[in-house]
Amino acid sequence: MKLLIKPPLMSLITISTQIFSRGFLFPRKRLMLTYLVAMICILGTSGISLYLFLIKNLNQQLDRELLTLVEAAAPSLNIIKSEGLQSLDREVPWRNLFSEQEYSLEWYDSEGKLLAREGTQFPHMSLFKTISPAQLNKGFPVLQRLGHIQTATISVYANNPDEETPILEGYIRASESTQEMEVILDKLRVGLALGGTTALVLVSIGSIYLTQEALSPTQRGVQQISKITSDVSHHLRTPLTRISIATEILLSKKDKIQPEEVKKLNIINTAVEQIRRLVEELLFLVRADLPSKLRESVSLKPLLQPLSQQFESIAQARGINFQTELLSNVLVSGDSVRLTRLLTHLLENAFNYTDPGGSVFFSMKLSHGTVIISVRDTGMGIADGDLPFIFQGFWRGELAQNKQPEGFGLGLTIAYAIVQQHQGEIKVSSQIGVGSCFQVHLPLA
Ligand SMILES: Nc1ncnc2c1ncn2[C@@H]1O[C@H](COP(=O)(O)OP(=O)(O)OP(=O)(O)O)[C@@H](O)[C@H]1O
Ligand SMILES: [Mg+2]
DSSP: OEEOOOSHHHHHHHHHHHHHHHOSHHHHHHHHHHHHHHHHHHHHHHHHHHHHHHHHHHHHHHHHHHHHHHHHTTTHHHHHHHHOTTHHHHHOGGGHHHHHSSEEEEEEETTSOEEEEEESOOOSSOHHHHSOHHHHTTSSOEEEEETTEEEEEEEEEEOOSSSSSOEEEEEEEEEEESHHHHHHHHHHHHHHHHHHHHHHHHHHHHHHHHHHHHHHHHHHHHHHHHHHHHHHHHHHHHHHHHHHHHHHHHHHTGGGSOHHHHHHHHHHHHHHHHHHHHHHHHHHHHTTTSOOSTTSEEEHHHHHHHHHHHHHHHHHHHTOEEEEEOOSSOEEESOHHHHHHHHHHHHHHHHHTSOTTOEEEEEEEEETTEEEEEEEEOSSOOOGGGGGGTTSTTEEOHHHHHHOTTOOSOHHHHHHHHHHHTTOEEEEEEETTTEEEEEEEEEBO
16 A cells, blocks of 8 residues: 655645544544543542542541550559449549540450440440451451441450460450541532532633644644645646647647657646646645535435436446445435535445446435435455545555556545535445445435
């Protein structure tokens, strides 16, 4: 596969025609959306990370406080066991902690039986209902969240002078309500939601402004290139017509010139015809975005019947089997000249890239509010790897260049632009050596 004419000016024209054939709305919307999605991802990730970091910090702080409390209370278990609850006043001087803040302490014996309890915020569940003795006897504090209460439980051991293993005296559980933390988190959530919404509004305004700023130089550049292309193409028409007329005049006096000269004049004529076609196709592409009579209601059969008849004679001349199946009373909203041109390009390709003996099918069917116009051939087909390129300006397949050396690679670019103008879709399926099928989907009027 090769790209055809690619000197610098041509590359420029290719780019401009491609951008124009898709319109400027598409890149603008895509740029804005990309920017918005990127900003939402950044803001969302930062907000969630901040929120998770704060939750983790608050939880760690709560756990640290509970661990300090429960470890400080460890010596009191023995005293409570021997002297009872009344010793609390004497042994736990920091007990006002329980009334001022939302802490609680519970003392259990080694069987898990509650010996004493201080404070108001504690889980309404006995110790062994929430933790198994095996878990507790591992020697580490056990941290748990039970509803709105966070707890830290430790096992308390007494030294056994005779044996190596210490004797289990019981357990102490410290608890604290998480309500205060939840209030802080609620405020944080509200703050993040408000901040996020404000940031999103600002980012949206920024994205519109930045997209405008980023695209306007390109837009201006493309407009200039299109204008130059349009002017150059326009001004080429007159000299081309003059050359054409001059060669025709010379050719009309065949008897007065040498056969060798006639041959050369014919070559000039063919070349002029080719340039004229290129100029005309470029002009069409750069003007593709200009308004046309797209609102006219077009009945497809009367439009496509003459086209089909035209190709019937080409089919006969080339020995290709041509079958047509056009539906009556199918109306689309569009420009009849452009629609004819679209299908001419597709039919031309089907005939150009199908060998004598092959077949071309031209048909129509209705499906869910759209008409599907198919041009199917049993020709040379398109390789899978080439399919992404076929709608690009000036792209031609290698086989196509051998079969039709005079092509430009613009037929499908024009077809694509016309389908876009009609809010339609163009789909291709193809298999090398088997054939191709181009389907144009157009909304019904
Ligand atoms: N029906 C088809 N069968 C096989 N290949 C096709 C067919 N239609 C298009 N192609 C491939 O797509 C390429 C681009 O097609 P397009 O119509 O744009 O250009 P072209 O036919 O090469 O030249 P032009 O239409 O400007 O005369 C072709 O060169 C060819 O490789
Ligand atoms: Mg073509």
